[in-house]
Amino acid sequence: MELLSPREVASFALSLLDLTNLRDDCDAAAIEKLCERAQTPAGSTAAICIWPRFVAQARGILGADSKVKIATVVNFPSGELPVETVVAETSQAIADGADEIDLVIPYRAFLAGDEDAVTTMVSAVRAACGPTTLKVILETGELKDSGKIRRASELAIAAGADFIKTSTGKVQVNATLEAADIMLQVIRDSRKNVGFKPAGGISSVADADLYLRLAETIMGANWLMPSTFRFGASGLLDDILSVLNGGASARVSSAY
Template identity: 45%
Template sequence: MSAADDAKRALACLDFTRLDEQDEEQDIKVFLQQLSADKPLPAAICIYPQWLTYVRTYMQMHFSQTPALATVTNFPGGDQPLDEVLQQTELALALGADEVDLVLPYKLLQAGDEQTPLDYVRRSKALCAGRARLKVIIESGELSLPQVAQATDIAIAGGADFVKTSTGKVAVNATLEAAKVMLEQIKQSGQDVGLKVSGGVRTLAQAQQYLDLADKEMGEHWLTPAHFRFGASALLDDLYQAL
């Protein structure tokens, strides 16, 4: 495939992301102004819940269509009480989120507790079922590769629609090694689950490595926005240039 073809594939699978706690409305506006009406839109726009309504209104005013709207829960540390996480999820759904990215309580998993992380996924899925996609962030850069496999299995068992590598808020985020393990577990499960690669993918060349990996592990037919996403902000500019 040409660079332009890969750029089109990556853009179609992009969750264009802005998750800065200090943001004000002008920051979100400048973020959205990076999108071009002359080029394909990303698969989703991922922002904090308080910006869902603003982003929807902006997109309806400036574009003929609106990508899916994604937001985050239990973010970024993965250590908020389950009741609070479920309240965040209900609020996100009430505000019209199409996709919810839940941080798995991975530190509990590291401490040997598998059941509590599974409960977070199952309870979140129960709220999202029929209303929004659930993506589960396992924070792969904080885990050993066997733990990456374990966390992926827990996310799938709990009903995740996607398993996502990272929050982008820790020292090590997406890696090809972790993504390969996650794809292997998804394939082994036999479930219709996608992969979201997030954190540190800034260039088309980096994105192509993950596209190639997914093609190799899952087959080229598999790689669609329904099964594969990049969570990124800086990547957009490089994709536009390639187009």
């Protein structure tokens, strides 16, 4: 990756950001504020990522032709809901105006040796999504083992994921460069047009730059764009705007 200035990295990261509010205390006022924050003087974020119950409200605020996509989460965060419940959740979210579905795999079942649980869930939600973008959350901080992260990535891609995503942001370990490296290699080796989304704990432009450089090293210079790379973060926008306004990026966090 050519050496970009912090401002250039910040501007690029803004265009790749899924600005997220999945707090347990999120309410209608917070969604209104999130939609406003996603449309900055420096440009818009790629998407907002919110609970399903707020999708219709966000669509009403942003309008049908907004550049800001609406992403929502299903089977979240536990990964343990029945397939039919998750399919219904997905269909309702799309009817309410969601552009993108972020699905948690049944990672505990997978850890217990049930690969079919992953394939069945992802395939069913893929079918329910139709042309809607499907991002599949592996919860890599719980999978831990590199072989399991690799296998979960392979299963998700084979079952129709448009993106594979590291984390819910709801467990102790979320996005890490180590998990990102494995997942990006699987995407490359699949030769499919699949994107990557690190999520959880990425809070500074300095953090974001590390992930961008890793992705470019593995996938090539022209791969990084909103259709193939997103950051899932709630705090990253503050640092992006600080850097764009001439400040220094916060220190790289100890936990990605």
